[in-house]
Amino acid sequence: MRDPQRVEEILQSMVKAGSNTVQVISDFDMTLTRFAYKGKRCPTCHNILDNSNLISNECREELKVLLDTYYPIEIDSARSIAEKLPLMVEWWTKAHKILVQQKIRKDLLATAVRDSDAMLRATSSSSTTCMSTASPSIFSAGIGDILEEVIRQAGVFHSNVKVFSNYMDFDESGLLKAFKGELIHIYNKREGALLNTGHFQELRTRPNVLLLGDSLGDLTMADGVEERKQSYLDLYDIVLVQDETLEVPNAIMLYLTGNK
Ligand SMILES: Nc1ccn([C@@H]2O[C@H](COP(=O)(O)O)[C@@H](O)[C@H]2O)c(=O)n1
Numbered sequence: 001m002r003d004p005q006r007v008e009e010i011l012q013s014m015v016k017a018g019s020n021t022v023q024v025i026s027d028f029d030m031t032l033t034r035f036a037y038k039g040k041r042c043p044t045c046h047n048i049l050d051n052s053n054l055i056s057n058e059c060r061e062e063l064k065v066l067l068d069t070y071y072p073i074e075i076d077s078a079r080s081i082a083e084k085l086p087l088m089v090e091w092w093t094k095a096h097k098i099l100v101q102q103k104i105r106k107d108l109l110a111t112a113v114r115d116s117d118a119m120l121r122a123t124s125s126s127s128t129t130c131m132s133t134a135s136p137s138i139f140s141a142g143i144g145d146i147l148e149e150v151i152r153q154a155g156v157f158h159s160n161v162k163v164f165s166n167y168m169d170f171d172e173s174g175l176l177k178a179f180k181g182e183l184i185h186i187y188n189k190r191e192g193a194l195l196n197t198g199h200f201q202e203l204r205t206r207p208n209v210l211l212l213g214d215s216l217g218d219l220t221m222a223d224g225v226e227e228r229k230q231s232y233l234d235l236y237d238i239v240l241v242q243d244e245t246l247e248v249p250n251a252i253m254l255y256l257t258g259n260k
Helices: 002-017 043-049 057-074 083-101 106-114 143-152 190-193 195-203 223-234 247-256
Strands: 022-026 137-143 164-166 168-170 178-180 207-212
Touching: 002 247, 022 247, 043 057, 043 137, 043 143, 057 083, 083 143, 083 178, 106 143, 137 143, 137 190, 143 164, 164 190, 190 195, 207 247
Parallel strands: 022 137, 022 207, 137 164
Antiparallel strands: 168 178
């Protein structure tokens, strides 16, 4: 924490306002899901498809070239957002175009997720408080259909969870033909939220937000942690380093809801 006293004051004022004024807004890939497990990188929503047999080897190669080109740019703290934004749009646009060419089958998505190494940060019921209380909204630049399947298979796709992401559009025979609506990438989630005024109108009685994210790139990578930590501390009240659990946000939720 950059300023522990400020964090304490914020939490106290949230407790005073009441647990029914709190909502959770979270990123998905590498925030609700693990970055690594037993020393092995866990996949993002896109990577679940990249690694699956739903795409050809040629397509896999092309997506890998894109990942190797653009991911280092995504996590490069020396570049400004203005510099990175058009490149991120380029990455997502190219990757989605390639995926659409593969005519991916909707009915095989669940198997691709089941066969993948995707893993939520915490799966025991006692440690998923963030997913079961305070009307959580997940904003993800990943793939909505895959994301939903990950949380469904983990047993935490509760009826109050709302997902904003890139959803696939399938034809009448269940083959991927496009992605629906405006592209959501890592730098336009705010715009995505503004487009969904109805949802936030419903949540207007919950102005106190517990925001979970990893938007400066992956702090948990072995190298570069120290130089990126300050940027995170400037933006977030609490920064967790090499923590593959949801213990802290869950403990905060329990505290705010008066359960601990
Ligand atoms: N072709 C792609 C494009 C993006 N990614 C990763 O997805 C992450 C976005 O999801 P969030 O839930 O974190 O919004 C992003 O960090 C990219 O690294 C990908 O793996 N492949």
